[in-house]
Amino acid sequence: MTGLTTFLPFLRGTLLGLKLGVRQRHVLPDSHRIVEASLARAHVQCFSLRACRASKASDASTVCVESSGRSLEWLASKTPIRSYASSADAMNATVSSSKQSQVLKELEKVLGSPLDTQPQAPPPNPLVVVISGPSGVGKDAVIKRLQEIRNEIHFVVTATTRPKRPGEVEGVDYYFMSKPEFLDLIARNELIEHALVYGDYKGVPKKQVRECMSTGQDVLLRLDIQGAATVRKLFGQEAVFIFLVAESEVALVERLVERKTESIDKLLVRVATAREEVKHINEFDYVVVNADGQLERTVSHLCSIIDAEKARVQQRHAQF
Numbered sequence: 001m002t003g004l005t006t007f008l009p010f011l012r013g014t015l016l017g018l019k020l021g022v023r024q025r026h027v028l029p030d031s032h033r034i035v036e037a038s039l040a041r042a043h044v045q046c047f048s049l050r051a052c053r054a055s056k057a058s059d060a061s062t063v064c065v066e067s068s069g070r071s072l073e074w075l076a077s078k079t080p081i082r083s084y085a086s087s088a089d090a091m092n093a094t095v096s097s098s099k100q101s102q103v104l105k106e107l108e109k110v111l112g113s114p115l116d117t118q119p120q121a122p123p124p125n126p127l128v129v130v131i132s133g134p135s136g137v138g139k140d141a142v143i144k145r146l147q148e149i150r151n152e153i154h155f156v157v158t159a160t161t162r163p164k165r166p167g168e169v170e171g172v173d174y175y176f177m178s179k180p181e182f183l184d185l186i187a188r189n190e191l192i193e194h195a196l197v198y199g200d201y202k203g204v205p206k207k208q209v210r211e212c213m214s215t216g217q218d219v220l221l222r223l224d225i226q227g228a229a230t231v232r233k234l235f236g237q238e239a240v241f242i243f244l245v246a247e248s249e250v251a252l253v254e255r256l257v258e259r260k261t262e263s264i265d266k267l268l269v270r271v272a273t274a275r276e277e278v279k280h281i282n283e284f285d286y287v288v289v290n291a292d293g294q295l296e297r298t299v300s301h302l303c304s305i306i307d308a309e310k311a312r313v314q315q316r317h318a319q320f
């Protein structure tokens with residue numbers, strides 16, 4: 001309402017200007033003035049499109065120009081206004097491509113140099129993303145889904161000495177190996193980190209991470225809390241650490257019981273450990289709730305984090 005009342009005097013002046021054929025001048029930022037000056041040459045007059053619609057003016061056409069991140073709406077005389085849903089529609093509806101290129105040429109002339117076609121944002125650095133969280137929270141389920149929708153991210157397959165669970169695939173879910181084989185990897189210093197978890201070894205092979213990072217690919221690591229702490233020491237703030245939690249402790253336990261992969265003794269150990277692990281939440285950059293039945297939402301949150309990381313001005317720069 002306030003905008004309208006402030007605007008009415010301007011609108012009256014504008015319409016009067018149109019009738020009298022007098023070019024109006026409005027206070028615009030410098031960059032906009034350049035645009036205005038250039039378009040003035042093409043006999044285009046600048047007004048607010050919204051104002052003209054409100055006034056039901058029917059003797060103007062629209063030319064929209066993106067300048068300094070804002071949309072300027074230019075009204076030129078003689079052609080009728082058409083109804084449209086957005087500035088982009090207005091552009092399509094009323095400006096022919098030849099007119100557009102004419103405007104661009106005019107702008108380039110005024111600027112004294114050609115408009116740059118290069119991307120304005122620098123290419124983002126490859127990310128190292130660590131996903132961690134207590135046992136049974138859904139790390140594997142979440143990562144599996146994330147891989148389906150973001151297959152450009154390389155999931156680093158962990159080596160483990162634990163037995164394969166039904167449905168798990170060698171080289172996809174884990175590299176399953178015997179304890180002597182795993183100990184050999186340790187001896188050859190071929191693991192970024194490794195740990196003995198619930199009596200089984202788990203570790204991240206260096207080779208995979210090294211190879212991916214050298215090609216500029218994003219890397220996703222699934223680590224338990226100890227592993228995440230070790231990798232944090234290695235990468236510091238240069239990697240992204242995400243902590244998955246269930247909506248509550250009871251929800252986590254129900255999920256573990258439902259999975260039916262542990263005896264009651266093993267369950268007890270996992271639940272007691274999970275209670276301790278959740279205390280490490282502050283060592284992470286992000287926390288994401290994997291609520292029951294909300295796997296898609298969880299994965300969508302992870303995608304948002306990755307996208308936000310890609311949009312950072314000060315990029316993380318993981319080196320290995």
Ligand SMILES: Nc1ncnc2c1ncn2[C@@H]1O[C@H](COP(=O)(O)OP(=O)(O)OP(=O)(O)O)[C@@H](O)[C@H]1O
Binds near residue numbers: 292
């Ligand atoms: N959002 C969810 N809603 C319901 N069930 C889920 C959800 N996320 C995962 N699950 C299920 O919970 C169980 C535990 O998930 P998963 O095995 O992925 O956990 P994990 O964190 O990888 O466990 P671990 O560290 O013990 O390997 C699985 O049966 C999985 O299908």
